[in-house]
Amino acid sequence: MAKLYLFGIGGTGARVIRSLTMLLAAGVKCNATEIIPVLIDPDRENGDLRRTEKLLNKYCEIRRYQKEDKQTGEKKPALSFISSKDRLNAFFKMPILESDFGINEPKPGFVMPITIVNGDKQSFKSHIDYDNLSEETKALANMLFSQANLDLQLEFGFKGNPNIGSIVLNQFESKDSVLKKIFTSFQPNDRIFIVSSIFGGTGSSGFPLLLKTLRKNWAMDKNSELAFSENVRNACIGAVTVMPYFQISGGDSKTMVNSQTFISKTIAAMDYYHKDIIGKEKDQDTSSCLNYLYSIADYDHTKENERNEGGENQVNNAHFVELASALAICHFMNKNIVQNDSEKHITKKMRFGIDSQGETGEIIYSNLARDTLEALRKPLTQLWLFSRYIHEKGGSEFNGTPAGSLFESSFFSEDHGFYKIIKEFLKEFDNYLYEMEQTRSFVPYTSHKDEDIFLRIRGVGEKKKRFFAANETGWDLLITQLNKQREVLKGQYPEERFLEIFYRGTLNSMKERLTDW
Amino acid sequence: MEKIYNLFVPRLICEDLHNEMYQFVEGSEGWAYYDILGIIFILICFVSALFFYKIFDKASGNRTTAWLTQLIITAVINFAIAALWIHGRNGDPHNWDIETFFIFGFGIVNFTLAAVYFLIFSFIFKNISINNIHTPFKFPNK
Numbered sequence: 001m002a003k004l005y006l007f008g009i010g011g012t013g014a015r016v017i018r019s020l021t022m023l024l025a026a027g028v029k030c031n032a033t034e035i036i037p038v039l040i041d042p043d044r045e046n047g048d049l050r051r052t053e054k055l056l057n058k059y060c061e062i063r064r065y066q067k068e069d070k071q072t073g074e075k076k077p078a079l080s081f082i083s084s085k086d087r088l089n090a091f092f093k094m095p096i097l098e099s100d101f102g103i104n105e106p107k108p109g110f111v112m113p114i115t116i117v118n119g120d121k122q123s124f125k126s127h128i129d130y131d132n133l134s135e136e137t138k139a140l141a142n143m144l145f146s147q148a149n150l151d152l153q154l155e156f157g158f159k160g161n162p163n164i165g166s167i168v169l170n171q172f173e174s175k176d177s178v179l180k181k182i183f184t185s186f187q188p189n190d191r192i193f194i195v196s197s198i199f200g201g202t203g204s205s206g207f208p209l210l211l212k213t214l215r216k217n218w219a220m221d222k223n224s225e226l227a228f229s230e231n232v233r234n235a236c237i238g239a240v241t242v243m244p245y246f247q248i249s250g251g252d253s254k255t256m257v258n259s260q261t262f263i264s265k266t267i268a269a270m271d272y273y274h275k276d277i278i279g280k281e282k283d284q285d286t287s288s289c290l291n292y293l294y295s296i297a298d299y300d301h302t303k304e305n306e307r308n309e310g311g312e313n314q315v316n317n318a319h320f321v322e323l324a325s326a327l328a329i330c331h332f333m334n335k336n337i338v339q340n341d342s343e344k345h346i347t348k349k350m351r352f353g354i355d356s357q358g359e360t361g362e363i364i365y366s367n368l369a370r371d372t373l374e375a376l377r378k379p380l381t382q383l384w385l386f387s388r389y390i391h392e393k394g395g396s397e398f399n400g401t402p403a404g405s406l407f408e409s410s411f412f413s414e415d416h417g418f419y420k421i422i423k424e425f426l427k428e429f430d431n432y433l434y435e436m437e438q439t440r441s442f443v444p445y446t447s448h449k450d451e452d453i454f455l456r457i458r459g460v461g462e463k464k465k466r467f468f469a470a471n472e473t474g475w476d477l478l479i480t481q482l483n484k485q486r487e488v489l490k491g492q493y494p495e496e497r498f499l500e501i502f503y504r505g506t507l508n509s510m511k512e513r514l515t516d517w
Numbered sequence: 518m519e520k521i522y523n524l525f526v527p528r529l530i531c532e533d534l535h536n537e538m539y540q541f542v543e544g545s546e547g548w549a550y551y552d553i554l555g556i557i558f559i560l561i562c563f564v565s566a567l568f569f570y571k572i573f574d575k576a577s578g579n580r581t582t583a584w585l586t587q588l589i590i591t592a593v594i595n596f597a598i599a600a601l602w603i604h605g606r607n608g609d610p611h612n613w614d615i616e617t618f619f620i621f622g623f624g625i626v627n628f629t630l631a632a633v634y635f636l637i638f639s640f641i642f643k644n645i646s647i648n649n650i651h652t653p654f655k656f657p658n659k
Contacts, residue, residue, distance in 0.1 A: 401579065402650045470575050479576035483647045 010202030019326035026383035027090025043157035047315035078495035158201030165205025243297035294328040317435035366459035387426035461515035531619040566638035595631035600624035
């Protein structure tokens, strides 16, 4: 197994990493030792970016939750996540690590700082020092960039202009780039994955630049003392490029962010990718190609996102395409890649599809292809059951059950501690699922509170009732299965037992109640 | 069982009934009616408690009211068996002659004993139950 260096460029990159965080929290299989996500977006206040950053921090907060040892008084991690026979829990199992973006002093985080010359509130014109350019260069700049482009304030990103992004993001290559700092511990088997959209500004310009920097430029720097650059150059690199999958409400040809231009931008970028990024059989130059390219798009643009040209208000609802893109990351890591020299330069192209969709356009689990179904349904439903129990029944009710009575009542405090953080994360998970219902209508669960909780999972069959068995349903079945686990990890920290009990309880109750699990 | 019945029946109920119940059952090699009836009652309590804690081991049963209902059902069954059995032995061919008031009294004794036995079995079986470990009484943070 290897580390994964994951780059999310622009708003789509951030949203896909949000989806991946949800999948990892649920325990979806991703064959990596640890994941190092790096979010790249010049619009530091972007709502999507901030939301993903917060979620990643919350995930790490759960994993690193510390507990004071009663005997020594020393603080120790409450969750060990050791793989052993008596530890089945996969919730939050995958380590997600911050990168150190500090040049002189440690500065851990998930968002890579992008420097826009002389402060953040700069127009593109001043970024390229337009006023001091020679007349000839000015004329060239005027040919390449419109007046609106030149006057664009960069604090809110590139607003769908890859031609601007390709200039500003060239700083990846600079010698003191923080990008180099990220890769200092890169090992030969580690992998790199880049998430970007192809129809916007930041992602479509940042992706080829980043790839070029990793594959070519560092290695070409003869004076480079970067010991890891050779490893990075030869690394297995995958990418998901997200093609248009939503429309933006309002706007006309004069507005910067305009969904009418999505397709034309996509075609132009695809043409460039085809020439420069996708390695073909006849190519002999292996240096700049991708190993795996995942493409995804959605033709259903009937539901529009609200128009927000960057900043804190740009918070788009989660979309099924982002979830599928996050699955591409897991797919890339789960692949056993042994490349021989002859095929090293050939880019393997992957596409995603679903089997069918409901009459109303809704997608439920039974609409997914078999591989997707197997990867997604069980872990996601376990986390959903966990979340539903915590939000509909609550810690105090759990405290009254045999399994819950193992915990001090203070464990279920809503104001502080582990339970509070878990509850907040699960709230985010609920919102995430709700948002997906609003966009592409991925509705795997219904929200009818009166119904048996297991029958709220859509498109599943019930097991037949057995003679002389309890045949419990709904919450009673889940509680029974949680109670059955009350002896697990005896003597361990309650935080670890709590996750283990819910992981096993949710898994067993689904097997007990539903067919084909 | 004889000793337990001996505590209540002759003093509180009826000396005649006590004497009849003390007789050995024909062909039983030394088993009195008390013994036979007592074993049946204990078995009923045992099976009833086992049913409650292992078979009817539902999350919804983790309530004192559910346990109390089961206890009352067990006690009523025992009351009914005792009363009907004695009533059946009045007249031919057994020629017992126990007044209805005393039959009812004997039923009450069995009702009470069944409740006590059910309670004792409850404390044994609750530890092997999945959902009902807190009934009849809850000991938090065990």
